[in-house]
Structure formats: C-alpha cells, structure tokens
Amino acid sequence: MRTFQVVAGGGPVAPATRQVPTPSAGEVLVRVKASSINARDLLIVSGRYSIEVPPGRIPLSDGAGVVEAVGDGVSRFRVGDRVVSTFHPTWLYGRFPEWGELHGTQRDGWLTEYLAVDEQSLVAVPEQLSFEEAATLPCAALTAWSAVSGVGPGDALLVQGSGGVSVFALQFARLAGARVLATTSGDEKARRLGTLGASDVVNYVSTPEWGARVQALTGGGADRVVEIGGAGTLAQSIDAVAHGGQIALVGNLASGSGMDVTRFFRRAATLRSISVGSRSDFERMNKVIGRHGLRPVIDRVVPFEQAPEAFAHFENGPRFGKVVISH
Numbered sequence: 001m002r003t004f005q006v007v008a009g010g011g012p013v014a015p016a017t018r019q020v021p022t023p024s025a026g027e028v029l030v031r032v033k034a035s036s037i038n039a040r041d042l043l044i045v046s047g048r049y050s051i052e053v054p055p056g057r058i059p060l061s062d063g064a065g066v067v068e069a070v071g072d073g074v075s076r077f078r079v080g081d082r083v084v085s086t087f088h089p090t091w092l093y094g095r096f097p098e099w100g101e102l103h104g105t106q107r108d109g110w111l112t113e114y115l116a117v118d119e120q121s122l123v124a125v126p127e128q129l130s131f132e133e134a135a136t137l138p139c140a141a142l143t144a145w146s147a148v149s150g151v152g153p154g155d156a157l158l159v160q161g162s163g164g165v166s167v168f169a170l171q172f173a174r175l176a177g178a179r180v181l182a183t184t185s186g187d188e189k190a191r192r193l194g195t196l197g198a199s200d201v202v203n204y205v206s207t208p209e210w211g212a213r214v215q216a217l218t219g220g221g222a223d224r225v226v227e228i229g230g231a232g233t234l235a236q237s238i239d240a241v242a243h244g245g246q247i248a249l250v251g252n253l254a255s256g257s258g259m260d261v262t263r264f265f266r267r268a269a270t271l272r273s274i275s276v277g278s279r280s281d282f283e284r285m286n287k288v289i290g291r292h293g294l295r296p297v298i299d300r301v302v303p304f305e306q307a308p309e310a311f312a313h314f315e316n317g318p319r320f321g322k323v324v325i326s327h
C-alpha cells in the first residue's frame, strides 16, 4: 500500500510503500478514503512539535474510510461500515484520562491507504457527510464542540480567525443560538465569516486592541472566547471576555507574552483548557451534526499523491477552514 511518512529533521512528507496490515483481535482494517490536516500535523512533519516523532512515522490524526476487514471479537463495526477516527483513541468517555498514544506521533496516522486500529477508537460517519467532510471532524470539530459547550441563546461568543477550529466553533455556536463575533486578518475572510453567521468581524491586524472593540460591540464582553492564539492573544481575550465569562484555551498559534494575572482576576473569568474530546463527546456532536445538517467548511481537497502540496497550502494559504486529502 502507499503511504507518506515523516522525514528525519522535518520537511515535506515522503512517499513510501508498506504491507497492508492484518487486523488483530479487536481491530478493524480501514481502507482510508480521506484525511485532514491540523496545526499539530504541520508541526509534526516540519520537526517543530513538542515531542520527538521518529522518522518513518505516518502522520495525521484524522481519517475516514470504510471497514475492509475485521479481527476476532469485533462487535462495533462490520465490513462496509463508514468510520472516522478519534483523536484520543483510548479516551472513550468521562473526564480526560492520562495522555495515551496518539496517531501521528506515538502511533502511525491516517496518511495511508489502509490502517488497522482498535474498533473502540472509531465512530460512525454521520449519514449525510462525505468521507472528505467526515475527515475534518476528529480534531478540529470536536475541539470546537468542547470549547463551545454550554453556550446558548443570549450568549455572545468570540472566535479568533478562520482556521479549522474557529470556523467549526462559529457554526456550533450559531446552531446553539448564540451571537458570534470573530476576528480575522482579511476582508474576504471577514465577509465569509459573516456569511456563516458572525454578527461582527474585527480585523485583528488593523485593530490590535480588538478586546476593547469586542467589549463595545457586546456591551459588556463575550461570554465565551475560543482562544486559539494562546500567549500572543490572551491579553486581548481577557479584555474581550465578560465578567464571569470563560476563555476556552485551545491553541497557541500566536507568540507573545501571555496573560496579565491582575487583569484576569478583575474579570473574575474562568480559563478552561481543552483537549479535543472523548469518543462519547464525538458521538453526541455527530448526532447534532446529523440533526441540523451541518456541513464542514472545506477550503480545498487535494489528491493523495499531492499530500506534500496539501501541507504546503495548509502552511502558506490563503485558506478558510479545513484542508482535506482525498485518498
């Protein structure tokens, strides 16, 4: 089978061939139909991730496909079922457990034609979604779902930028009846965020003090901020959040000095860190996606053979939403 793998020292993923795996007891063999790229995957393949990833590792945490064969004792899926991966393969439900092994780092990932995985680590693809759409869900969508949880009508939520997590967060918050404000760096992206339901979009380049702008627009601040910038945006998020509101800490895309603890105290806000979500969270999210007919926003679908170009486009853009690889 054809795969791509991480190269020593980081760089474009390299093509390789491997044997099609045989599923062990409790495993299913998935014929992968689509995969998608997240910010973490880019760090991994470029050698910039926080833990060392061995050369030869197959990257990508997110993939969707068809069950091709099942090992002994498999009961959740049958041959022909449409399945999608989970980011935390061993976090099935409840509170976040110890970090387990993840695809793309300690285990081979989904940038391959076939992968044998524990049946417990998969969920069914929502009926109305294509494989390409389903492959966007395991990391970005579920993270957004977790970051938005508890938000409802009357709440104001702020998303940062137009990347994978933020666009899903906008979509889920609108479904929940909340008002959504967004920051972005370009006019065309601002227009598209508005089309998806953002009531107000602030350009964070021309308005570096966007926290005050969000305060003014909302008359008291955002009840929830989905924080994807981290150290570089947290100070503005603290300005933007309402008294008693919550900052859902998701990412660290923007470098900077972090937070002013005194200002944070004054807000009496909560800072909650997110780590994607559990399998049962994923299943609940998929029910809502199915019920409301939500469609993931895909920037571009790139053929499998052009996986290195997909990473280059993910890194250099311009893009809006998810980059998907069709296998």
Ligand SMILES: NC(=O)c1ccc[n+]([C@@H]2O[C@H](COP(=O)([O-])OP(=O)(O)OC[C@H]3O[C@@H](n4cnc5c(N)ncnc54)[C@H](OP(=O)(O)O)[C@@H]3O)[C@@H](O)[C@H]2O)c1
Residues within 6 Å of the ligand: 038, 039, 040, 139, 140, 143, 160, 161, 162, 163, 164, 165, 166, 183, 184, 185, 186, 189, 204, 228, 229, 232, 233, 249, 250, 251, 252, 253, 254, 274, 275, 276, 277, 319, 321
């Ligand atoms: N904790 C978790 O469970 C979890 C899960 C998934 C992802 N993450 C992390 O969350 C972050 C976002 O992930 P992603 O997959 O959505 O990334 P992504 O698709 O690469 O997001 C890129 C977008 O982020 C926006 N952005 C970058 N710097 C910004 C800034 N200073 N202010 C506002 N927007 C900014 C830009 O939007 P514009 O082009 O519109 O300006 C850019 O297009 C990453 O750090 C990722 O590692 C964490």
